[in-house]
């Protein structure tokens with residue numbers, strides 16, 4: 001029986017080369033994002049809905065009930081898994097083996113300064129990762145206010161009280 005003629009290797013190579021070149025040509029023409037074409041924001045400007053990394057300067061909002069409630073929500077979402085709802089440091093992740101943070105209420109006076117708390121939430125500390133990309137600056141201050149309230153609710157010192165509060169029964 002007569003065999004069909006086998007294609008010669010050179011011929012196969014030539015076809016492959018043509019396909020390859022054609023493929024490259026298509027790739028240069030296909031629809032794609034050109035990162036240099038245009039910018040939605042000016043250089044250095046932060047696009048809406050995103051959080052700038054490494055940001056520290058942010059106005060400190062006045063502590064209101066609404067801010068504390070926002071802070072409580074954020075704390076429960078982002079912090080309680082390690083620090084626990086009470087701040088004692090025995091959250092679920094710690095119960096599963098993560099190193100325990102110190103109880104928030106036992107923090108030294110320096111560690112309960114709002115700016116210190118804000119910087120820890122922003123950039124992390126030791127084993128704790130930062131939340132710069134997850135919590136926007138305004139909400140970080142809300143968390144700070146809530147953590148501060150949590151600390152004071154468990155570790156109040158006499159000097160924190162006004163003379164009227166001290167005199168109260």
Ligand code: HEC
Nearest residue numbers: 078079082099100101102107111120121125126127128131
């Ligand atoms: C994955 C676990 C984890 C999460 C989530 C976490 N932390 Fe921490 N945090 C730690 C650990 C561990 C330390 C101790 C770090 C060290 O000193 O090495 C710490 C330390 C701190 C400190 C410093 C305490 C001190 O006295 O030095 C503060 C304040 C704090 N965290 C607040 C927060 C807040 C607020 C959140 C939520 C936005 C948060 N943490 C989320 C694990 C966590």
